[in-house]
Amino acid sequence: MKKLLLKKQIDAFSKKAAKTAHPRELVVDLLREIQDRNGWVSDEGVELAAQILGVTTIEIEELATFYDKIYRQPVGRYPVHICDSICCWSRGGEEIALHLQQQLGVKLGETTPDGLFTLLPTCCLGGCGRAPSIMIGRRFYGNLSTAELDRIIEQLREEANR
């Protein structure tokens, strides 16, 4: 099994934590790093963060479950955040969400059987001028049409197969 974090990552955080007067300020950074490497933050991930920063697991857990971009459950390789806020809604956001569900055969909140895509509704992505928009992982896609969506999905499938 692959390690939750590489030793050099753990060392870097431990060093930073020792240097700052308030190690807790690193929690979100650390959770993001654990997630980047593992795709999500497992119970073991929460425990590891607690160990590195010298705080209790519950103090980590109440943050990990508060932030919606920290996943406490496994997600697909490509978490698809579909904006359902007002500007995207006003320019066809609902169609985008529907199309994705139809094309991928899963509902919002679910992951495709091949483990590639998880559909997650999200609030505004700060791309209101390019509505409707989605974010896949940390990549932003705006001015979407259903045809454009199909192309993106196809591309990512190819990328995953490579």
Next chain:
Amino acid sequence: MSSAPQLLFKNRIPGQTVFFKDYCKSGGYQTLEKAFKSMAPTEIVEMVKTSGLRGRGGAGFSTGLKWSFFPADDPGPKYLVCNCDEMEPGTYKDGELLAADPHQLVEGMILSAYAINADVGYIFIRYAYDQQLRNLQQAVAEAKKAGYLGKNILGSGFDFELHLHGSAGRYILGEETALLNGLEGKRPNPRLKPPFPAVRGLFGRPTTVNNVETIANIPHIVSGGAEWFKSLARNLEGAGTKLFGLSGHLNHTECFELPVGIPLRELIETYGGGVWKKRKFKACLPGGASTPYLTAEHLDIALDFDPLEAVGSRFGTAGVTVFDDHSCMLRATLNLLQFFARESCGWCTPCRDGLPLVCWLLEKIEKGEGTKEDLQMLKQQQQQITGRSFCALAEGAMGPLDGLLRLFEQEVIDHIQKGQCPF
């Protein structure tokens, strides 16, 4: 197209980012050099005060006044925190600014910290702004290398270190005290005020929280002068320029830097290219999801804090979302309320329980299953939530509801009488 004076978007080329070399070529960091040599911190605070700059994060409080409350002489660490959470639907201006020209914010942070005598700065950046975070990482590293950050900056004896904090979602972190909890690695519920952050903020120390655009304006004010900045506005009481983020049913949904006080009609016609699909203007949110609607009767209003408050709305963040005449305002309001209900931090009852109830009522009426009693209950809920929540999130959620009930009550009644959505 825009002949309006460009300060914040002076260097902006869409799709590109200006870094150190080009920023300096266009005059970057010269204001900082000049100020550190020839200006006392209190002079800058005074200048910002007379410039009339009002906070660009939504509340519109006078920046100079806020700074003048800051205990600059308090010994020990003091913080300047920049709020780049920017998660209110319709608001994307700070993201555009940092995508184009991140050094403006860095120079602004150093100048502002010098003015209020803060020795540590944080920039809090929302999750979705990954590119902006990376731009800032590069800009901060470049500024450090040039000697603009760190110890004894430019031989002034002033020290300032600047940290970046990437967030992981949730709108409530934009509320300044929730943001401070978030920075500290605590559960980001808002804090009780008072004590205000200026007295007890980050890690219990004096802290000023300002918006990205607010801080990016500082170098321009210091360089051009308070009077010049004030004169940039179209209306008498206004000051400066403003980043307007256009969205919704317009032909061009882009972000423009325009004078404060520009009339809504001009913004929509000249810059937004008019309402899309040759349709008519019905309503807009003038400054983000929490600002009550404006209608066609408000088209000639000057977009600024006071004029908008006078008609029962707010300038907010100047993220203008337009709705055409085919829009169901009840459905739009439901969408907005669903946003606030989902983003509630859950701390207090009026918000945690009240907003879902409002959503339930709106949805019921929208589906054509509403009764007159439901409308009464909606009004009752509005009254019970307003003024009773722990922070301003629920107050903001009442903005669009107030707009709906005040300006479009007939539309709500139509839903009830027809037993279906009339649109």
